[in-house]
Amino acid sequence: MACGSCSTGKDGQPKGCKNNGTCGSDGCNKLTVFDWLSNMELPQGVAPFNYVEVRFKNGRKLFFENSEHLTLSIGDVVATEADSGHDIGIVTLTGELVKVQMRKKKVRTNSDEVKKIYRKASQKDIDIWQDYRAKEDPFKVKARQIAIRLKLKMKISDIEFQGDGSKATFYYTAEERVDFRQLIKEFAQEFRTRIEMRQIGFRQEASRLGGIGSCGRELCCSTWLTDFRSVTTSAARYQQLSLNPLKLAGQCGKLKCCLNYELDSYLDALNNFPKQDTKLFTEKGKAVCQKIDIFKGSMWFAYEGEWMNWFELSTDRVHQIIEANKKREPVASLEDYVVETASEINTFKDSVGEDSLTRFDKPKNKRNNNKRRRNKRQKSKRPKNNSQKK
Incomplete structure (x- = not known):
């Protein structure tokens, strides 16, 4: 279905923006x-x-x-x-x-x-506007070909004609400064209109082109997000995310904007946590923080020299040990403050009582089976002795 500004054309398809019913994901409702x-x-x-x-x-x-x-x-x-x-x-x-x-x-x-x-x-204004809108895609292809021929390190992402066709704005992205004086001359000769070059960032390019994110929904920058705040890797570190650029980067090649959405909640939760570089002093030895869990409110510590043995402590008990260290009160060991968790042992139970989990672990001996088959065949081929002993 079309938006209110589109009139119906042939076969029930909307006129105007030519989105043909996909107004929610393309132009009209952006x-x-x-x-x-x-x-x-x-x-x-x-x-x-x-x-x-x-x-x-x-x-x-x-x-x-x-x-x-x-x-x-x-x-x-x-x-x-x-x-x-x-x-x-x-x-x-x-x-x-x-x-x-x-x-x-x-x-x-x-x-x-x-x-x-x-x-x-008027209708004449709309017809001229639609004619120039239809020329944008083929002109974009020609513009890219000219930029490649001139060996310019830039990418022309979009073209926007003014409503009366007197000016064409070329949106491009580039990592370095581009000298496009010769490019503008060739564009003016090719397209016969006034040319304006406008450089945009990679996030702005993704917002103009649109697309589907890894979450399965339309890109936030192309639907509702207008404030492009800087996203740093510290946002991923605060949320205990792995620093994998393939997962953290969006379609623009930069860090995803959604990393900032829940960052304030994580920072508020981290205010109750002691610093990770804090060492706990016990009679058994010094303990160093190895890992934290923001949702559980837990921290894992290990003694120096015994890095394989981790002890899970709640943030309240860690604060108790830190206060005891400040007052120089003796702390026996971390084992006295470990969070008690009920260990559950999951065992396989067969409801039928016939199958076994280890039935495919030991491979069958094919050689012995082949020998048995040969022996059976030889016995069946032997002639039967019907003579009676006298």
């Missing part, structure tokens, strides 16, 4: 904000907020002033002001929630960043 004030009316004498939020390709959103006081609703296609010419976008939010979003993103109403809405897009 980074949406639910308008929970849509059913509420403003008090008398209060003028409606005269700014709207407009979405462009791949979830790019900007705020615009409704200077003409047009009657706009979510899903309307509008022509907006651009640096040169006009652009075409879809209204995603109106009313008082736009004020909240602008305050959240620190955008002022009287700043130069906020441009104006010209009009609601």
Whole structure:
């Protein structure tokens, strides 16, 4: 099913964005904000907020002033002001929630960043917009071929045409500085439009392209996440995760953003743990921490020189030993503070009583079986002696 801004075309497929019913995973519902004030009316004498939020390709959103006081609703296609010419976008939010979003993103109403809405897009505007949107994929292939021919160490990930086709923005990623002066000249000759090169990071590239993560769901950066915070390996260390780059890296090649989701909970839980480099002094010897379990609230210690024997202690008992060491009170051994766990021995019980777990452990002696078969065959071939003794 299509979104509200798409009209139905042939065979029941939606027009417009050409997502053909996959609006939840592609364009129309990307980074949406639910308008929970849509059913509420403003008090008398209060003028409606005269700014709207407009979405462009791949979830790019900007705020615009409704200077003409047009009657706009979510899903309307509008022509907006651009640096040169006009652009075409879809209204995603109106009313008082736009004020909240602008305050959240620190955008002022009287700043130069906020441009104006010209009009609601006519059918001619939409046709020109769709024609240039259809040219983006073949142009992207040609642009990559030109960059490879010029031997530039860059990757062109996406192209976005302005609504009137007067400008094309090329999004690229590169690890080093790229001299693309010759590239822009060839692009201008090939595509016959004004060229703008915009470098983005690897996380921004993944958010624009989208995809499915290792959890089986759509990427957070392409659906709802807008704040790209830095993720370090210390987040994995605090959560006791193995530092395997194949498992910790996302589709962008960087550490997964979801490593920061539960980090605050782990840090709060680690406040109750003593430092791992703390040594416990007992009459039996010094003990060093080998492992911790945040969920159980347990720590494993081993004596120096006896690294194979670990003793599980709760954090409360570890604090007791540390306090005793500070007061220089004698502590006999760690065995007195070990957490008591009921050991369960799992034995195999056959419900039928015929099978055995070790029935396949010993291989059968094929040679003895073959000898027995040969002896039986020879005995069966021998002639029977029917003569009677006199």
